[in-house]
Amino acid sequence: MNVRQVVPKDAIPSVDDPTFGTEYVGDDADDVLVVESDSAPAKAYPTRILDYHEIVNDALDDGDGTVPIAVTWCPLCASAIVYERTVDGRRVEFGVSGKLADDDLVMYDRETGSEWKQSTGECIAGEFEGRRLTVRPAATTTWETFRDRHPDGVVLQPPENARSEAASDDDAPAPVAYDGRRPYDGYFDGDGFGLAAHRGTADARSWERTDLDPKTVVLGLEFDGEAVGFPLPRVRDAGGVVTETVGGVDVVVLATDDGIHAFEDPGHGFEPEPGGGFRADSTVWDGATGEAADGRRLTRLPARRLFAFTWQDDHGPDAFFD
Template sequence: MHVQNVLPRDAIPSIDDPSFGSSYFGAAEDELIVVESDDGAARAYPIRILSYHEIVNDTVDGRPVAVTWCPICWSAVVYDRRVDGRTLTFGVSGKLADDALVLYDRETETEWQQSTGDAIAGELDRARLDVLPAATLSWARFREQYPDGIVLQLVKEPTESDDSTLRNSYDMAPYDRYAASDEFGLYGMRGTGKPRSWDRTDLDAKTIVLGVERGGEAVGYPLPSIESAGGVVSDTVGGDSLVVVAVDDGMHAFEDPGFAFEVRDDSLHADGAVWDVATGESDDGRRLDRMPSRRLFAFAWQDANGSDSFYST
């Protein structure tokens, strides 16, 4: 593992006292990380805001969570902030580990790799954060599916706070240019250091992957592989059965109840019902349980789990 200092600690400020509301200044197609509460309500954390803060320390249903985002890895992961009976608060260390964001906790100053949840240095070295279920949805889809859902608000708004000004203040253009470019890693984002090589022909370095880890086994599901299988695959990871779905709303993983799933007209069908992949709910009142997962670029998944950890049909 290659760890490098890129910025001073906390140069990118985490959000430690988040506030929420019903309005959002971004575009309809903006992506948000969505965490459901036990009562079916939902909180959304826009990637437009996370790109400038990278970590939100929050509490949902009494559970301390860290909503994390690494723009270089395009990695969206929600973690439980509790480790060995203590609650941790995370900040941005200013370091990268294999081009992945390194978090640190303010209680023990242990450093954690965002793309894996592994402690890589410090008092809690070799500990691991638990991944929590979360979806990535567009703002338009979130508002449609969760009309009473709330969305993360800005820490401090500019004096002129119309939507256009706010979008300019939280500009996604640099990150979108990076996502669309051929280069990847720190060099691809900032043009510093050396370009990284990628010797695979079956996957691009920036292919979107949904990673699932169960029972000591890790499998990354590349978006093109799921699409080529008709938009849905059933699989087993660590002895647990799951179904992975790819539709316009993104990629989602659920516990598999043993149904024969198929995607038709961008909707998930099984057992005589239509299932909403945003919520896991069916039109007859049943519900699929979302699996903990992480969404990221293929190069970051391979860095963490090896070249043979990808699902293939």
């Protein structure tokens, strides 16, 4: 693992006192990371805002109490992951270290200074070294889908007077215009991957395989020591539905117009429905929410949504559904 300091610590500021509302500054097609709760409105965290902050320290009301969570986003890896931020019974708060590990965000906790690789949730240095954060179920979808599926949902509001290195041409934080051009647009549209591709430097990484593009969107599942990444194009090529067993857990992975989603598989035998959705057990199910027309709901699984090159960095070249 190659760990390096790229920008100063906290030059990309985490959001530690998030506020929510119903108005959004971006576009319908913008990706948002969605966290649902049985006892509170769903929350959307737009990547348009996360580009400049990468971490939101928040809390989730799950009906049995408040669960501290960290909503995390690494733009270079397109890795959108929600973690519980309790370690060994201690509540921690995360910030952006300014370091990268294999082109992935390195977070640090403000309680001990320990450093954590964002894509795996593993502590790679410090008091908590070797510990792993618990992944929470979350979905990556579009703002349009979130607004349609969650009419009572709320969205993260842009922090006031924010400054971030991501808004700057150098390492010094600059004022953020959340409704302007996004800092990683060129990177997402380009062929390369990692920091070198983003900065246009000569030390670009190589990619040997031809069956997957390094920036293929993958949904990664990991249970009981087994890790399988489901590339979005492969799920779509399979008709939009893949069933598999990962670490003893039966899963169904559904590809929709807005992304890719994983749920516990109840064994219904899902088939794509003309006009949208998936038919199973005498009703139609929404692949983005897991909700059926008759009111039933699938159980969303904890997952990591990220680029293929990062999943391969973390789990090796054979850890993909084929």
